[in-house]
Amino acid sequence: MISVDVSRRQGQFLVSAAFESDGGILALFGPSGSGKSSIIRLIAGLDRPDRGRIVLGGVVVADTDQRIFLPAHRRRVGVVFQESLLFPHLTVLANLRYGRHFTPRAERRIAEEPVIDTLGIGHLLQRHPATLSGGERQRVAIGRALLASPRLLLMDEPLASLDWDRRQEILPLIERLRDEFAIPILYVSHAVEEVARLASEVAVMEQGRIVRLGPARQVLHTGIGDSPDRFQITSVLEGRLGEPDKVYGLTPVEHPSGRLWLSGLIGPVGRTVHVVVRGVDVSLATERPRRLSIRTVLAAHIVDLVVTDGPTALAETELKDGTRLMVSLTRQAVDELALAVGRDVFVLIKSVAVDQRPI
């Protein structure tokens, strides 16, 4: 569907990236200044590549060899910017309908009502952008981009300017867009939690180039040696959502090694989710613990163990589906439990640690 292979020099900074995506959400992930937004601008047609080729849904929108360059307004690529950029002189409804006028009738495949319903902005239609809250503005911006029925939706840090509550409100909406409107999305973010939750594929960018590319579960996993900071060590588990426990406000994620509990009611049942787990939020037990406050207990075995001269150690465990889960622990614990490579263990994850907090 999307095929990108471009480079562009901006001053001293060279941005160069090549990737492909077959739909779903591909995330460009990396620290700010790594060139993610530059890639977005190249794909949207707001900047010209120095070299390269961009193909969207079979249409070559840029090719430096063939001297093809379609300007932004002829690409039909929707963009959701970090700062919404709603037209301040138009009502919400006029903003939402803006792109429709320029979409050929035959290509208007996304209807107004389901988008307005999904985004929950029906009560805002007659308001002006200046009177909206940040979260409302961003929802309208998403709707505006969608209603132009784009070939591809680019989202450039759409949640970065929002507070935590607003992010929690919009993240599930983006998941629903992905599922209900079957639109390929390129999602730019520096928040691992957003990327893990939304993306099926992840491209990690550093200093203008893609350093890792692949399924979210593999790419977001930070193994031994990837980071010196134990708070940065994370793993990604993939599982399916189960029936939420409404009484306690918990949602189970079914995993071959056991059941993970997430705080909050998340749906729909059966959907595949990615859960980011920090190494410091995981404990190990050599036998299945009883009478313990920790709700999530997964069976695993140790595949690698790094014991330093200092107080800390790092264990890499493998779950039944082959997922690697990193555990940060003390050297004392390694010795007292006689942990060693190959040993069967139980991995304990505090449910309150794996809700959808940004990490």
Place this chain on the structure above:
Amino acid sequence: MLALSHDAWLAIGLSFKVSLVATLAALPVATLFALILARGNFPGKALFDGIIHLPLVLPPVVTGYALLLLMGRKGVIGAFLDRTFGIVFAFRWTGAALAAAVMAMPIIVRAIRLSIEAVDRRLEQASGTLGAGPVVTFFLVTLPLSLPGILVGGTLGFAKALGEFGATITFVSNIPGETRTIASAIYTASQSPDGDAEALILSGIAVAIGLGALIVSELMARWFRRSAT
């Protein structure tokens, strides 16, 4: 009411007509110039900017004389317009409007240019990603958002056009009922032995109109600033 001669009333009416036509004709041209100056990047931009602002610094007589040379019946452009379209500016009220428009141009361009420069270019880019081409984007986004500058510029330009004297009298002379505006009428009255009273009253009217326009434009600017936040 005031003891004004028929000629004086004629001059007041003519001044309003000339200034209104001058302003309305100048606005689209000024908007285009302002857009070129705000968004264009081309060699000779400083020169282009200078030429537009020239009437602000030249003696008005020079501007009027230049108009006479260019747009007069025997002028390069004037002769062509006369031959092909039968349009004549020399010694007509339309010529007075042209002179007023040229003199008001720098003020109007300046106000609109500031307004266009204040429009967030990323809004135009957002419009592009939604499928709108550059021309449509200008009319749907840039122009409406520049409206404060256009209205303020128009009001100031109207006031400036009402006060125009030097270029007008040089270009189209001082013909009662045709090209004698308030300013020319004051000049005429002040030159005649018994015209002091009339010159004074007309001057008072000129002050009132000019001040009124300035206050209106300031109030508008303030109102736009407030509604923008």
